[in-house]
Amino acid sequence: MKVKAVAFAGQPLSGKTFVLANILYMAKRIPKPETKFLDFEPDEQERGSTTSVKIFSHLEKDNHFYFIDTPGFVEFVPQSQRAIIMADAVMIFVRAGSVWDASVESIFHTTQKYNIPSAFVITQYSSGNWQETLKFLQELAGPDTKPFAPPGRPFNLENLTEDFREEIISMDDKLLEEFLEGHDISKEELLNVMERALSTTHIHPVFFVENEADIRHLLFFLIHFMPPYKGGNNRGAVIFKSTFDPSMGEQFYARAFGEISKGMELLNKRTGTKEKISHLYVPFGKDRIEVEGVSAGEFILLPKLKDAQVGDVLLGEGSDFDFEPFEDVFKPYVVAVKPKSKSDEEKISEAMQRLLREDPTFSYEYDVELHQHLLKCQGATHASSIISKLKNKFNVEVEITKPRIPYRETIRKPSQGMGKFVKQTGGRGQYGIAMIKIEPLPRGQNYEFKNSIFGGAIPKEYIPSVETGIKKAMAEGVIAGYPVIDVKVELYDGKYHPVDSSNFAFEVAGTLAFKEAAAGADPYILEPIYNVEIFVPEIYLGDTIGEINSRRGRVLGFEPYERGYQKISAQIPLENVYDLIVPLRSITKGRCWINYTFSHYEEAPRDIQNRLIEEYKRSRGGA
């Protein structure tokens, strides 16, 4: 039995799931050749397209196929990558007439990076300009990208295009010589060199597929020509995906790199935990088929592991191998999430933890300063898919809002203030007076405190309380409720009372002193500015820079990156960063990526400052 893992990836709505549904229908594995039997998740049914990776075990002739169906939409491609790199070959789909599709481009580069052979499938070729698409594929993948057979013809040796035939013959010097001398090349020789050609990562056959006959031909190709798994026999497996279902619990998808059988014990290389394999399954979409054992290269489904996660290597006794860890994916799109009801609030944290284990391309964290839960993910569609999973799987409903911005306050000029907390009517009184000078510090220096009291105007033991009071006032803000930064405070004088003074009185005095001083120091509001790196194809450079400018951003520079892309460095206010990926994707038709980190604080525009000050006044019941 030959094991073959084939991933279907590429352009959204190009027919990946449709072709696979037809293959499975021909073998009577599903009742109708319809995508809904494969796209079974509730949010996939709503959307009418694939949003998560599925594995289908399928026997055909002496082949044991594992078909990997993947979502094509750019926001889901990072999730697909982990499954794609498990495949022996990737069929990259694109509709005739399309050029420079973002998913096709990024998946092709993944296959190159991980040395996985890839082929292209051009669908709907009789209604679209396939010649144009072929040209695009050749530009993308190189000149050794050739139609396998002409459109509408079976994918067998008799129908090889001259181009493709020469392509593979030129793989073998001896064969090439025979060919050039005009000798006939035998079927065996051709088959032999074909297998080698298809195992390389620079020769890419192109298939034309749009009807049932073409799909049969594609299956014929996969059965007869596609090289099988050749990774050796390392008894063990790599977990590349997990799913959670309230009734089934958590299940792990792994590729076995050697024989695994029921009853075996596998050692988790990361945790050292031993996992007894009491049940072993192979996956078929949402179903699973129990098996006694699998051979090298097969995909397995492992329920009820004690302590495992995606990326873990499970080793059989006496075997050892490594797997390069999956890369972290940057999460450019950020929204705040608010549970709708009390019960939603109670359930959301666990539900999110479950979803996070399934999908590492988003994160969910509480921001202590903003008092908001932030969902960081790949884009607006990804966010809404997560939200619909929360509702469908866990019955948790949430609202989405804009994340708050961590503004800061600071002062423009030096000033002074006196804080006086004196109450001496009846009983034990309060007495503390503090006098301070404040002045702006350079941006980023945050805070400095200097005590220049000599001669005991305030006794030493009360000085820390004064500072505590000052810090409290700074944390609360003076004009809009945001922390004050970049201020130097000097405590230079004060008064105390031998009986009525206390730590409390001096703390209050410190707070009052700072408020008074700040009021006279021309306080204003700062906003966070982020360093943003943006990668776009050169043709979109102008429009991208326009977008940066319209977001109050500054372009610091740009330079050529790989493959005709430009890397733009810019500084953009945070309020315009969280959804930046959305317009960039529409400018570049999805061909872009970004990353960003905090840079510094800068004075916010006047209108923003006025709005924040007004909001603050209103929240405090002022006019």
Ligand SMILES: Nc1nc2c(ncn2[C@@H]2O[C@H](COP(=O)(O)OP(=O)(O)O)[C@@H](O)[C@H]2O)c(=O)[nH]1
């Ligand atoms: N008749 C026909 N319908 C197709 C073909 N390719 C795609 N479709 C339909 O187009 C829609 C999107 O196809 P799908 O396979 O889900 O696209 P995917 O995103 O590449 O998986 C589905 O409703 C399919 O039924 C095709 O070659 N012939």
Ligand SMILES: [Mg+2]
């Ligand atoms: Mg699909």
